Amino acid sequence: MISAYFIHLLILIGIYIILAISLQLAVGYGGLLNLGHISYFGIGAYVYTILLFHGVNFWICFLLAGFSAAFFGWMSAIGIRKLKGDYLALVTLGFSFVTYAVLINWTELTRGPLGIAGIPRPVLFGFGTNENMVYLVFVFVIAAISYFFINKIVSSPFGKVVEAVRDDEISAKSLGKSTFKIKCINLATSAFFAGIAGCLYASYITFIDPSSFTFSNVIPIILIIIIGGLASLPGTILATFFIILLPEPLRFIGFSSSIVGPARQIVYALILLIVLYYKPRGFYGKLDLE
């Protein structure tokens, strides 16, 4: 029983790792405070689910979940072309509300607040993933590939240009860099992996509804990248374990479920305050929060 519970937590950690390192690419490396990241997660989950129910092959659904999220990431970059800082954060926050409104109101496609239930787990190379242990392996393989790919981006010369644009956009332009193109690619790539995480989430939980993709759901992910440290992938992974596991003992104290939820938010707030006070750069951050 305990092991089933820990496997469940590890699966969530795997999904959150993908979600957090993809947000780290946009926020920590690119300096784009994207509060709409959860929307790409939701878009990935819905695109995957809807296509799967139309009989499309799992791998095609999986990739299209990522690419559709990437498309919206690219479109977001067009929308925020001339914005930065707080204004960019507000517009991307608006995007998450718009996405939620579409998911809840386009009932013919999404079933609105009723959500979509009975999402089947994939069969991979002849192996069913109904066993959580098998699904855990699958999630961690995808998380490892995502990490490898994002690490490859940030370690490459392209990654250095992304950081250059974050530090000083005008200066990057003066060196001949097309900063708009860089931001578009950054947000699209970040959204792609969030879409993939959404796909994994939908097929794991087997049920999705718009409430899973609201602004409040992005808070733990932002917390992870702040505590892990901006522009640090290893820090992000460590912080994902930390943030997912730390509130779990609350379940065993004997609080009612109506208290556990808010108590978790209180724990998150306390962690954030303590970390910002004693370690403002998080675990392995390379930048200050500005």
Next chain:
Amino acid sequence: MLKIRNIQKHFSGIKAVDGCSFDVEKGKITALIGPNGSGKTTMFNLICGNIKSDGGEIIFSTPTGERNIVGMPIEKISNYGISRLFQQSRLFKNLTVLENLLVSEDNEDQKFWKNIFGLNKFDKSKIDKANKILGDFEIKDIAHLTAGELSFGQKRLVEIARNILNYHTVLVLDEPVAGVNPKIREKIAKIITQLKKDGETILLIEHDMQFTLGISDKVIVMDAGKIITTGTPEEIRNNPEVLRIYLGK
């Protein structure tokens, strides 16, 4: 090389640059001087595309022929060959000195898939090129420091190195020795002198008259957005109008 023709820029009715025309000749150092608020930096902003002009032309000799670069994006102007040093430090503060230089070397780093598949790397030749200029500037020991950790003078040297490494046919230097100590000032003077010997084309703004007149081939004096006179350093030194508006004599 660079021809400015009747360029104008107004800010809410204030004429920051008012119908200025001049030429920057190939292989020469052209200096733009004038009191604070005379429009020098606005002129640089117009040339480099940081602001759009209200009228006039800026004709630049690009590898594909002469082009009016007015209204072009900053990055396009840079890629045509204008490399700018800003008045304030604009290094990428969280990148190391070496990374700051490597980013400036070429634009292959913008090609996503090429970089992901390892077809573009910071290879030995690029690193050697960056290290060589750091060696020439005697700042190789700070290569691993992030730009945010540097002193103002070190930042200035790194920025000049970065501008030289960036593809260019004209170097546009906005107050390269402002605020630096005499030792760094002397070093920057030597660097600019060497650039002149190497045949570089330079457009320079500098408040330090001794420095400017000692290094330039041609001096343009601005006041209240207008060009009041142009000449050799010797002519400018003896021009009573310049002494009046610039030196207050």
